[in-house]
Amino acid sequence: MTDWTDPETFAQALDEVETKEKGNCFEDFAEGDVIEHDPGLTLTQFGSEKWMSQTLNHDPAYWRSDAAAARGFEEPPVHPDYLTAATLGITVEDLSEKGGYFLGRTDVRFPEAPVYTGTELHVESEVVNTATSSSRPEYGIVSWRTRGKDAETGDVLCSYERTNMIPRREPVATDGSGAAATDEGADDGPDLPETFVTPEGGYFEDFVDALEQADDENAAVAYRHERGRTQDDVTVASLPLSTLNTAKQHHNVDVMSDSPSGNIVTYGDVTRSTALGHARSDEQTWREVGFDDESFHTFVAVGDTVYAFTRVLEAENDASSDAAGTVRFQHIAFNQDDEPVYSGTRTAEIQKRSK
Numbered sequence: 577m578t579d580w581t582d583p584e585t586f587a588q589a590l591d592e593v594e595t596k597e598k599g600n601c602f603e604d605f606a607e608g609d610v611i612e613h614d615p616g617l618t619l620t621q622f623g624s625e626k627w628m629s630q631t632l633n634h635d636p637a638y639w640r641s642d643a644a645a646a647r648g649f650e651e652p653p654v655h656p657d658y659l660t661a662a663t664l665g666i667t668v669e670d671l672s673e674k675g676g677y678f679l680g681r682t683d684v685r686f687p688e689a690p691v692y693t694g695t696e697l698h699v700e701s702e703v704v705n706t707a708t709s710s711s712r713p714e715y716g717i718v719s720w721r722t723r724g725k726d727a728e729t730g731d732v733l734c735s736y737e738r739t740n741m742i743p744r745r746e747p748v749a750t751d752g753s754g755a756a757a758t759d760e761g762a763d764d765g766p767d768l769p770e771t772f773v774t775p776e777g778g779y780f781e782d783f784v785d786a787l788e789q790a791d792d793e794n795a796a797v798a799y800r801h802e803r804g805r806t807q808d809d810v811t812v813a814s815l816p817l818s819t820l821n822t823a824k825q826h827h828n829v830d831v832m833s834d835s836p837s838g839n840i841v842t843y844g845d846v847t848r849s850t851a852l853g854h855a856r857s858d859e860q861t862w863r864e865v866g867f868d869d870e871s872f873h874t875f876v877a878v879g880d881t882v883y884a885f886t887r888v889l890e891a892e893n894d895a896s897s898d899a900a901g902t903v904r905f906q907h908i909a910f911n912q913d914d915e916p917v918y919s920g921t922r923t924a925e926i927q928k929r930s931k
């Protein structure tokens with residue numbers, strides 16, 4: 577009788593049986609397809625607090641009822657970074673579990689109303705673009721428009737467009753040239769302003785003053801944040817799984833040992849939220865409005881430390897509340913070797929000092 581657990585027999589059986597695969601390949605996506613994601617989750621205080629604590633997002637309005645009330649909230653709401661990560665996490669099984677790189681995301685938007693714990697999240701995505709990768713014939717590039725909705729009311733709570741490289745079943749022939757290289761400015765050295773202005777505080781007026789000062793000189797409002805967060809098993813494996821993100825990149829060391837990173841890598845939303853946590857610790861955030869042009873430049877893995885750099889781009893007195901003004905930032909997350917790992921622009925309402 578066959579002993580199926582005899583190591584030699586079992587190894588041969590493993591070799592010969594079919595694997596019931598998970599996820600979809602590039603060829604499975606066609607422009608216009610709409611995918612209702614079966615996974616969903618209830619946005620809990622535990623989930624939000626776990627995410628916020630590990631990414632150093634300590635804004636008291638999301639932790640304490642008195643600070644929430646001062647912001648006009650009924651109770652501490654779900655943090656927008658956790659909401660964004662959960663909206664994306666739920667889509668992974670259908671969209672990107674096969675592997676491939678999370679390249680970027682844009683048009684991330686939240687409604688004005690806060691989202692409270694206990695809300696059930698239902699997510700749908702539409703394929704908006706499929707393209708050939710000229711540098712990587714074994715991949716295609718897919719973009720989806722995703723909407724995270726309140727399952728009960730249908731209200732959209734978070735929406736964005738995301739782009740990934742997705743493995744093909746069959747590699748295509750390409751010229752292998754990749755994106756057109758350019759020599760422009762190659763010998764000129766970095767083109768930076770002469771002066772860097774740092775806002776004196778974290779209120780709206782401080783950003784306005786700093787921008788005015790920079791306007792008078794050859795200057796930019798740009799600074800770095802002191803805090804760093806070294807990636808560990810919690811940030812790399814545990815946080816993505818808590819959003820139902822089943823991408824093997826974050827929790828299967830065995831498979832990833834054979835990939836370009838050689839190891840599991842941090843979920844892009846953890847990298848980004850950590851950098852934003854550092855930036856928010858140096859400002860008086862009132863409300864998150866949205867994010868654009870988000871890119872992930874290189875991998876972050878266990879042992880890497882995520883730091884943040886901020887550029888203030890503009891400030892307008894047009895927020896949804898008189899207590900705040902709108903500021904547009906560019907945030908760049910970087911690692912211990914000063915390499916950019918994430919960049920994106922962020923529009924946020926920042927509290928006024930005079931409130």
Ligand SMILES: CC(C)(COP(=O)(O)OP(=O)(O)OC[C@H]1O[C@@H](n2cnc3c(N)ncnc32)[C@H](O)[C@@H]1OP(=O)(O)O)[C@@H](O)C(=O)NCCC(=O)NCCSC(=O)C[C@](C)(O)C(=O)O
Nearest residue numbers: 672677678679680709710711754755823843844872873874
């Ligand atoms: C991907 C790597 C290897 C490319 O590195 P490279 O030097 O080859 O870069 P490139 O030449 O600039 O880009 C390669 C191709 O991608 C295209 N591309 C590039 N960016 C965009 C964009 N935003 N939108 C559209 N297309 C884009 C670009 O145009 C080019 O096209 P080509 O092949 O035809 O020449 C490198 O950039 C890298 O390592 N990035 C880090 C990726 C990463 O760590 N992401 C986050 C963690 S993975 C994750 O969170 C997973 C998740 C969330 O769970 C989940 O999707 O399931």
